[in-house]
Amino acid sequence: MSAVLEQFPGAQRALFRRYHIGGCSSCAFRPDETLAQVCARSGLDPAEVLAHLQSSHEEDAKVWIEPKELAEWRKQDPHLRLVDIRSREEFEAVHIEGSVLLSQDVMRQIMSDGSNTRPLVIIDHQGRQALDAAAYFTGHGLQNVRCLRGGIDAWAREVDPSMRRYRIA
Known part of the structure; x- marks a missing residue:
């Protein structure tokens, strides 16, 4: 398998x-x-x-968004919601400016926002867990959920080479 x-x-x-x-x-x-x-x-x-x-x-x-496409989207919509689902330690070490670490409070804000069409982009390390988070949010009625293809690692390679990259052993 x-x-x-x-x-x-x-x-x-x-x-x-x-x-x-x-x-x-x-x-x-x-x-x-x-x-x-x-x-x-x-x-x-x-x-x-x-x-x-x-x-x-x-x-x-269809849910994936390419790193460069996200960079352009952010220029057009500076209030775009970027939700990082990595661990607190990973987030504190490196994150995309303007992103928030998923927590219970952030989850409550998203779910009670009142707009199920406001864009939400999910960020993980390498694009392996984001789809599961997207399935959760779409299953709860959000209609515009995307996932950063390749996660923050692809963002560092393709958009912001100054961003530190890391591996999890």
Whole structure:
């Protein structure tokens, strides 16, 4: 499944949402299992599941915003909401100016804002967790949620090379 998750980063969320696979200990899968093995264990047609993963991946792709596109958008809308979902330590070490660290208070503000169409851009480290956060917000009625493709790491490479980059071991 590690190869599937690499090709389709949102696969675990898509599998759980439609088939209740991979979201809890009773329906988990191992990284060394194949999609065919997981499907056989669950009585599913691998071709149908693969088609669902591809379709979900195409939907996920619509949520991504390129770093340079975000930089331009910020120039046009200086009040654009940038929400960083990394740890406090990561955020304090380096962040995009104007972004806020997601906390309970920030979450309450977003949810009680009164505007479900105001743009919200989610930032993570390398673009691996942002889609899950986007799914949460869209599931709660927000209609204009985007994710920074490649996270803050891509921003540092493509928009602001002076920004420090880091790796998490």
